[in-house]
Amino acid sequence: KEKVAITKEQDALMKLIVEAYNKHQIPQDVAKKLLQEQYSTEENFLLLTEIATSQVQVLVEFTKNIPGFLSLDHEDQIALLKGSAVEAMFLRSAQVFSRKMPEGHSEVLEERIRKSGISEEFITPLFNFYKSVGELHMVLEEQALLTAITILTPDRPFVKDQPAVERLQEPMVELLKKLCVLQHPQEPQYFARLLGRLTELRTLNHYHAEMLTSWRVNDHKFTPLLCEIWDVQ
Numbered sequence: 001k002e003k004v005a006i007t008k009e010q011d012a013l014m015k016l017i018v019e020a021y022n023k024h025q026i027p028q029d030v031a032k033k034l035l036q037e038q039y040s041t042e043e044n045f046l047l048l049t050e051i052a053t054s055q056v057q058v059l060v061e062f063t064k065n066i067p068g069f070l071s072l073d074h075e076d077q078i079a080l081l082k083g084s085a086v087e088a089m090f091l092r093s094a095q096v097f098s099r100k101m102p103e104g105h106s107e108v109l110e111e112r113i114r115k116s117g118i119s120e121e122f123i124t125p126l127f128n129f130y131k132s133v134g135e136l137h138m139v140l141e142e143q144a145l146l147t148a149i150t151i152l153t154p155d156r157p158f159v160k161d162q163p164a165v166e167r168l169q170e171p172m173v174e175l176l177k178k179l180c181v182l183q184h185p186q187e188p189q190y191f192a193r194l195l196g197r198l199t200e201l202r203t204l205n206h207y208h209a210e211m212l213t214s215w216r217v218n219d220h221k222f223t224p225l226l227c228e229i230w231d232v233q
């Protein structure tokens with residue numbers, strides 16, 4: 001059985017990805033509002049809009065720090081960001097929700113999400129996904145790599161040079177595979193379970209698009225950044 005070891009290059013790549021992933025957190029003032037503002041549906045939706053906007057900013061900054069991303073064709077960079085934003089945000093919010101939240105915050109956030117005018121048909125898959133990510137107990141390196149792999153998905157709409165994106169994604173998948181073997185030796189199928197989450201993520205794109213439309217129909221206001229990344233309004 002060959003010894004699985006991380007090469008020097010892989011270790012350097014991992015450090016870059018984790019550093020980028022750690023660099024950007026949701027601003028503290030938004031997290032503080034989570035506990036202070038009152039609970040009206042309007043207030044909750046405004047708060048979620050603020051969190052979503054800061055998550056898009058965090059996503060853009062993280063993506064720019066993925067080695068090689070900025071050397072891709074500029075239109076492909078935009079296509080990858082727009083194509084992966086929902087999945088990357090679900091992943092990050094699932095990780096924040098299931099792990100990073102200070103005691104009791106996740107209950108408050110859950111309450112606000114449930115009382116923000118979002119239809120039940122979206123709430124259920126959202127929390128099912130949060131739960132399934134929480135159960136994986138991913139380490140930070142796995143979270144950061146999985147997010148980078150999601151962003152570097154070659155077959156997003158309008159991506160012209162897919163092989164160039166594959167060349168960036170491939171080494172990350174290889175590295176994640178090794179990491180899973182090293183971090184979860186007693187669970188040989190762990191890597192497959194992680195990739196299974198990516199498949200589940202893709203189904204959430206559909207729910208998110210429906211949710212955006214229903215919000216627009218009810219004349220909910222978004223921020224310019226949310227309008228830009230999801231081509232609304």
Ligand SMILES: Cc1cccc(C)c1Nc1c(-c2c(F)cccc2F)nc2cccc(C)n12
Pocket residue numbers: 045048049050051052053055089090093113118126208212222226
């Ligand atoms: C921050 C948040 C956390 C949990 C659930 C929700 C609904 C939100 N908020 C939004 C999300 C979103 C996200 F930011 C992360 C995960 C899944 C998401 F649906 N997308 C959007 C798009 C327009 C407006 C908002 C309020 N919004």
